[in-house]
Amino acid sequence: MDEAPPAAGSSQIFADNLKGFILAVASSAFIGASFIIKKKGLKRAGAYGSRAGGGGYGYLLEPLWWIGMVTMIIGEIANFVAYIFAPAVLVTPLGALSIIVSAVLAHFILKERLQRMGVLGCVLCIVGSTVIVLHAPEEKTPSSVEQIWDLATQPAFLLYTASAVAVSLVLMLHCAPRVGQTNILVYLGICSAIGSLTVMSIKAIGIAIKLTLDGINQAGYFQTWVFAMLAISCIVIQLNYLNKGDLSCY
Template sequence: MTSTNFTGFLLAVVSSAFIGSSFIIKKKGLQLASADGPRASVGGYGYLLQPLWWVGMITMIVGEIANFVAYIYAPAVLVTPLGALSIIVSAVLAHFLLKEKLQKMDVLGCLLCIVGSTVVVLHAPDEKSLTSVQEIWELATQPAFLSYTASAIAVTLFLVLYCAPRYGQTNIFVYIGICSIIGSLTVMSVKAIGIAIKLTIEGSNQAFYFQTWIFVMVLLTCVMVQLNYLNMALDNFNTAVVSPIYYALFTAFTILASAIMFKDYSGQSISSIVSELCGLITILSGTTILHSTKEPDHPILTDLYTPLSPKMSWYIQGNGEPWKQKEEDASPPFNLITVIRQDHFK
């Protein structure tokens, strides 16, 4: 492993540690805030006054910055899969701090993620040295990557304009597909901007090149689209299902985009490529196992009454058994308790 790859690897690990910890710290802050007021899930904002929640937010920001810098020093095929380590950190900390039991399958999932990450790190391609943002622009405008970008935009538009209105709330792959495809372009823009910042710090100012600002605009646009549809996915589907599918698709599309744009695998042997793919599959398997063992949060009841049909009257007998009154029935027995619809008094 080269020194730049090792630097990127360390930053990716640090990023995962901070991001994984931030989830637990913020959840702890949310729990403390909910003890004094309404929960965030029902519109409460008391967590904004909770210092622990802000500690978690700052921790997440530090982790995201470390992840951003990691893309400067290492290829996306190395940095992106290591994001699974944050899940391990969250699972372990949740066991000790939130009293969420770490099951045997969770341990297996953690081990698979660690083994897969090790394989990916050992067989990751070296980061190519770039001396200006113009070189990155040439890579971004090569026919192969332009074809990928055009295909990605076309598929995204199809999903947004046709599939989302019809199947978005029933098919989990619609929203997640949009996030994953656009996410791959986000990472490419992040890497380009990161390299531009690095070169600028080293003395070669890249702010004078218009290509730098194009990458910035692409990044901002992609991030807004990505966050919008990720929120839609989380709002409509269980997080335990969304997370592994999103991680799998996002990682796959990012590696594909990076391989096309930066030619990460050029010069690598077939055995190294196959080994890295096996490592990636191992990480995906571990991630899926970790999320499959999570129990969904119990829904919060906002209404103690259940709507009843206006065409029938239900009664509860003294022994607890229900009895429905029919039109031809006489008055109910004396020992029956009437269940009145909630809109009776409206």
């Protein structure tokens, strides 16, 4: 009788992790497909106006780009829900699978040939994601947003946050206007640096929603809204530079 609670707890953790895993894989499929759809839309918009890589926003009038955006939103929602159920260390690596989906669809839809190094990169993505997921540690779920805030305000994380913001500002204000249109790594660097903060804030919001649904209202904590504003800001920045990066070398 004494062993029943731990077993039940382990079963619930496994079930939540499985839900998070399935949602993360589905998210990668939708997001990977959205990149290809949006790129076709960006190409079509670029043929009739200024390109996104050159600072134009004509793609906002292109229906195909909006279809890609809707597909991405569906994928991001699935990814968001996955963070509610599973640890970030399990969900985040699965995002690399979107690269595989994009590579395969690009080969058939955009007629982009995948070279040997590209194939090797895809294999490494699969192997890396699999290793991390199989060895993902059990996560101790915080009981409130305040606990997440305490972890996020530790000196080490604050130092990392300041570094990520500083690198992003240098890339956005100095590098992007000069070499962004010819070097896609500038836009990818911005999205990656900001994306690391997005993961943290999305995980915090996911936990807040889960606790609220369990009867522990988190809307009264100002930290919840700080994390929400941070997530929205990061997502908007990523979307802007992701669209620029789609055609920066086109």
